[in-house]
Amino acid sequence: MSNFIQEFNSPATETPSIHRCVRVCQNRTCKKQGAKEVLAAFAALPVAEVTVTASSCLGQCGNGPIVLVLPDMVWYSGVQPHEVPLVIEKHLLGGHRVQKMLYYRFHPQG
């Protein structure tokens, strides 16, 4: 791999790669809001060092579909399937949270 490609694919920060877990709530309320499709969208675009799992209720019913990225403790609310590629590109690959999708309750400043 050339240096250019290596740099292009590296996160902006110099942190060592970490294994992330994306938890997508599949409980009743989030499911009614489209969580099944959100989980499918993550599953369709696998990322190295990232595990995607269906989660039981994350305690934020009504604000779903809720997605929690660990160990970052970043919460996304009202996630739509078409927004999943953005989370993957910016957060999971780029290391930067997607400000406009952050859950206001846990990220009040965005």
Ligand code: FES
């Ligand atoms: S049903 Fe998803 S947070 Fe409770």
